Amino acid sequence: MPRVVPAVIRALDILELFLDRPQLSAREVAERLDLPRTTVHELLVTLVARSYLISVPGQPVRYRLGMPLFQLGAAFAGRLDLVREAQSVARDVAAACDEAVHVAVLDGADVVYLVKVDSTHPVRMVSGVGLRLPAHCTAVGKILLSSLDRPSLDTVLAKGALPGMTPDSITDPDALRAHLDHVRAEGVAEDIGESDGAMRCVAAAIRDHSGATVAAMSVSAPIIRWTARAQVEWRDLVREGAATLSTRMGYATQSR
Structure with a gap:
């Protein structure tokens, strides 16, 4: 059976937190997923680098969903x-x-x-x-x-x-x-x-x-x-x- 990649699962878990919250801080993400802050920081940096998350203007340690997620959702809905x-x-x-x-x-x-x-x-x-x-x-x-x-x-x-x-x-x-x-x-x-x-x-x-x-x-x-x-x-x-x-x-x- 193909191996599930834990880092990918954790990244997806982070994104799914935003289904019911428009913004989250790094601390809130770590607490809600019960993950080490260093792990959360690395995952957030990666998601921001790909624009799946963006920093809230004026609040660099708070995040919201980025445009690529809208584009993916729109592509799915369009089909x-x-x-x-x-x-x-x-x-x-x-x-x-x-x-x-x-x-x-x-x-x-x-x-x-x-x-x-x-x-x-x-x-x-x-x-x-x-x-x-x-x-x-x-x-x-x-x-x-x-x-x-x-x-x-x-x-x-x-x-x-x-x-x-x-x-x-x-x-x-x-x-x-x-x-x-x-x-x-x-x-x-x-x-x-x-x-x-x-x-x-x-x-x-x-x-x-x-x-x-x-x-x-x-x-x-x-x-x-x-x-x-x-x-x-x-x-x-x-x-x-x-x-x-x-x-x-x-x-x-x-x-x-």
């Missing part, structure tokens, strides 16, 4: 037809219901949000592109988990007890399996206060040209607007939106 098409469809769905619409993909046991179109209401869901959440706590995540084959799902659930985000989160793997059977049969999934006690979400699957589920779309709203009538309307709307996006990804053409 994602899903993101481009999802933004268009999500805007249409959001306009129809005036609630937040998300598109997310599965990454291990988590979901990562690729697209968000917000509502115009003053009370709205706090989320954003790049947000990562436990898949089993979200409507989009349940849809994506329900699409996995048995071995893949077993791998995701292999660690046993699942972390909960609210008292309503499903934390028992067997209970989640049973719930996913229901999601699979329904074709939609709901998050009833499982990721945020004040929010409700409904999601449907997005498929590509091969018929594989590659993402999920959701409509999210505060509980104060989650009426029985709205729930039915939004279930239909998110199904239609996901189907439209699937068509743009080639699914409908493939299935005819």
Whole structure:
């Protein structure tokens, strides 16, 4: 098996610290990664030399992400037809219901949000592109988990007890399996206060040209607007939106 290079892993660990902090000092990096300061200094000097990090003006021992990371991210996003098409469809769905619409993909046991179109209401869901959440706590995540084959799902659930985000989160793997059977049969999934006690979400699957589920779309709203009538309307709307996006990804053409 090829050897993993520790220095590269540590450099990547440093860069990933900036996912939730716009700036960090060398001391903060060392403390958060529990690494010797001399090691951190060498890694930071290297990352700065390649412009992956830059010193904050006037604060030479504080750092922020550099332009090459934006360029890499833009190159990756530019190759994602899903993101481009999802933004268009999500805007249409959001306009129809005036609630937040998300598109997310599965990454291990988590979901990562690729697209968000917000509502115009003053009370709205706090989320954003790049947000990562436990898949089993979200409507989009349940849809994506329900699409996995048995071995893949077993791998995701292999660690046993699942972390909960609210008292309503499903934390028992067997209970989640049973719930996913229901999601699979329904074709939609709901998050009833499982990721945020004040929010409700409904999601449907997005498929590509091969018929594989590659993402999920959701409509999210505060509980104060989650009426029985709205729930039915939004279930239909998110199904239609996901189907439209699937068509743009080639699914409908493939299935005819």
